[in-house]
Amino acid sequence: MASEKTQEWFSVAINLVKEAGQVVRDAIKKKKNIETKSSAVDLVTESDKAVEKLLIDGLSSAFPDHKFIGEESVAGGEKCVLTAEPTWIIDPIDGTMNFVHSLPYTCISVGLWVDKRAELGIVFNPVLNQMFTAIRGQGAFLNGERIWASGQKELSQALVFAEMGTSLDPVKVDTVLTNITTLMPKVHGLRAMGSCALNMCQVASGGMDVCYEFGVHAWDMAAAYLIIAEAGGTVVDTEGGDFDLMRRRVLCAATPELAAAIAPLLKQYQPQPDGSCN
Numbered sequence: 001m002a003s004e005k006t007q008e009w010f011s012v013a014i015n016l017v018k019e020a021g022q023v024v025r026d027a028i029k030k031k032k033n034i035e036t037k038s039s040a041v042d043l044v045t046e047s048d049k050a051v052e053k054l055l056i057d058g059l060s061s062a063f064p065d066h067k068f069i070g071e072e073s074v075a076g077g078e079k080c081v082l083t084a085e086p087t088w089i090i091d092p093i094d095g096t097m098n099f100v101h102s103l104p105y106t107c108i109s110v111g112l113w114v115d116k117r118a119e120l121g122i123v124f125n126p127v128l129n130q131m132f133t134a135i136r137g138q139g140a141f142l143n144g145e146r147i148w149a150s151g152q153k154e155l156s157q158a159l160v161f162a163e164m165g166t167s168l169d170p171v172k173v174d175t176v177l178t179n180i181t182t183l184m185p186k187v188h189g190l191r192a193m194g195s196c197a198l199n200m201c202q203v204a205s206g207g208m209d210v211c212y213e214f215g216v217h218a219w220d221m222a223a224a225y226l227i228i229a230e231a232g233g234t235v236v237d238t239e240g241g242d243f244d245l246m247r248r249r250v251l252c253a254a255t256p257e258l259a260a261a262i263a264p265l266l267k268q269y270q271p272q273p274d275g276s277c278n
């Protein structure tokens, strides 16, 4: 059983995420006000900001001592620092490009880390009504049903997410394309769908065997990291070593064998880590 405290954190958070889901559902088919951030394809809308405000207002009034790392707050100049204190790590809309185009592969991602360890994770696609959840030590679930990674060990049989990202830096673009060229003849299939958190949840629920990405942020991974771990999957750095939430790189796989087969094939890229420039 999760501690009473964790259970309370979880139930407050999941109710707020459901409320936020209504905001996304109401807005996805409508015209959006779109601004750009780090690049012409790194987008934010009024819904990203509204969802982040709803979540942070609700969580901070329930838990006044807790800390926050929110994508749009960081974009607005807040610090991106993970301490040992309970910290909610929030991506109000992951897959904003998809949301802007009304493509229903988009989600709200909320993770709580305590003592620099993942305590709970919620990833909700409100358009398709898919609620992925995990509490540390309690398993991973999709709409209340237990999920598991696929168990796939063979690279030649693996279905792999090779995500594009939101950076147009030529070195990063070359890394993405080189990795696709290397992997394509070696794996069963390659895909890219545009939401890191949902990609990770597909690995957790066995529909995909691998996802990797360079340039993601803590808020893209904080919740889904625990969902994969609790589903029996593997999350490591893209070179195969320990995963570091702030390092902006991730390799998720159904099994350690699959992660070990893919890591040495990847051309590596190291973006500026989260927290290093603000």
Ligand code: IPD
Pocket (backbone or CB within 6 Å): 042, 043, 071, 091, 093, 094, 095, 096, 097, 163, 164, 165, 166, 193, 194, 195, 196, 197, 213, 215, 216, 217, 220
């Ligand atoms: C992005 C999505 C996308 C990934 C980018 C992320 P956002 O998040 O997860 O799949 O490739 O690296 O930044 O901007 O839609 O929240």
Ligand code: CA
Pocket (backbone or CB within 6 Å): 048, 071, 091, 092, 093, 094, 095, 096
């Ligand atoms: Ca986002």
